[in-house]
Amino acid sequence: GENVEQHPSTLSVQEGDSAVIKCTYSDSASNYFPWYKQELGKRPQLIIDIRSNVGEKKDQRIAVTLNKTAKHFSLHITETQPEDSAVYFCAASRYSSASKIIFGSGTRLSIRP
Amino acid sequence: EAQVTQNPRYLITVTGKKLTVTCSQNMNHEYMSWYRQDPGLGLRQIYYSMNVEVTDKGDVPEGYKVSRKEKRNFPLILESPSPNQTSLYFCASSFTKQGSGYEQYFGPGTRLTVT
Numbered sequence: 639g640e641n642v643e644q645h646p647s648t649l650s651v652q653e654g655d656s657a658v659i660k661c662t663y664s665d666s667a668s669n670y671f672p673w674y675k676q677e678l679g680k681r682p683q684l685i686i687d688i689r690s691n692v693g694e695k696k697d698q699r700i701a702v703t704l705n706k707t708a709k710h711f712s713l714h715i716t717e718t719q720p721e722d723s724a725v726y727f728c729a730a731s732r733y734s735s736a737s738k739i740i741f742g743s744g745t746r747l748s749i750r751p
Numbered sequence: 752e753a754q755v756t757q758n759p760r761y762l763i764t765v766t767g768k769k770l771t772v773t774c775s776q777n778m779n780h781e782y783m784s785w786y787r788q789d790p791g792l793g794l795r796q797i798y799y800s801m802n803v804e805v806t807d808k809g810d811v812p813e814g815y816k817v818s819r820k821e822k823r824n825f826p827l828i829l830e831s832p833s834p835n836q837t838s839l840y841f842c843a844s845s846f847t848k849q850g851s852g853y854e855q856y857f858g859p860g861t862r863l864t865v866t
Contacts, residue, residue, distance in 0.1 A: 639810065644793070670852050681841060681857040682794065689852055727793055738809070739784070739855075743793040 640665040642730050644742025652750050657715045659745045661728035664709070668730040671711045673702060676725045676744075685726075686713070715747075723749045753778045755858035757842050763864045764832060772827045772861050774842030782845040782853070783825040784809070785817065787838040788860075794841065800825055832865045839863075 643662045651657045663671075669690035674682035688695045688702045688711065695702050699718075704711040711730075715722055725746050731739040755776045764770055776783065784799040786809075796809030798817040806817050814836055816828040825844075829836060839862050845855040 647791070672852065672855070674855075681859055683857070684854050687852045687854075729794075738799060738807070739796060740810070741786075741794040741796075743791060 640668075640730075640740050642728060642740045642742040644728050644745060646745060647743065648746045648748070650748045650750060651718055653718055653720065655718055657718055657722070657747055659713045659726055659728070659747070660710065661712070661730075661742050662708075662710050663730040663740070665730065665732075665740070666709070667732050668709075670731050671702070671704060672729050672731075672739075673700075673713050674727045674729065674741075676727065678724070682727060718747075718749050720749050720751065723747060753856070755842055755844050755856050757840075757858040757861050759861060760859060761862050763866065765866055766833055767831050770829050770832060770863075772829075772840060772842075772863070774825045774827065774858055775823050776825075776844040776856070777823065778844060778846070778856065779822065780844035780846045780856075781822070783819065784843045784845070784855070785815070785825070785827045786841045786843065787811065787836075788841060789838050797827070797840075832863075834865050837863060837865050 672687035675685045676682040699716050701714045725744045727744050728742040758773045781802050785797040786794045795811045800806045800819040842858040843855045845853050847853045
């Protein structure tokens with residue numbers, strides 16, 4: 639079946655440095671790619687998303703890039719801050735089916751002071 | 752306040768004892784889903800619903816049932832729980848953002864332990 643692979647599973651960066659999380663999806667029909675942030679003990683929350691007709695999207699310190707040919711998409715966080723410490727999940731779905739969604743296994747990001 | 756609620760938040764039960772986890776949203780969203788979250792496996796979709804009386808299986812539906820008789824409610828039913836269903840469960844509802852995807856709102860989670 640369809641799957642989404644996410645790497646790395648854990649990531650530790652110095653405060654102020656950049657962090658990059660990468661995902662690969664298998665379903666060629668996927669055309670919508672959201673990213674969720676889950677702080678310890680809390681629920682996942684959408685932080686940014688991208689559709690397949692767009693190659694890059696940016697929102698302040700976070701950005702997502704998509705390579706549809708290679709079926710790769712990545713999350714970039716610049717100037718990392720302590721509050722960026724969390725688990726990040728990528729996901730892939732078909733826009734026409736807003737409910738069926740496959741998540742990656744998550745990346746635990748730690749920001750070192 | 753717009754929200755997704757789940758009850759109970761914590762539940763310890765025994766193998767084979769039927770249970771229901773309720774989920775309710777007050778945002779008039781059409782789409783609702785159930786997920787389970789296990790360490791190292793991320794979020795796996797159990798069932799989803801596109802509207803009242805319209806449901807479909809996600810990736811891990813075995814051992815679970817759902818119903819969508821009203822738009823706001825989407826209960827998850829475990830007819831005969833087993834220890835491998837011990838997990839953290841999230842309900843979510845979503846709406847389509849015009850021209851730009853959709854946004855999913857998650858409930859607070861239900862931690863279920865089956866002994």
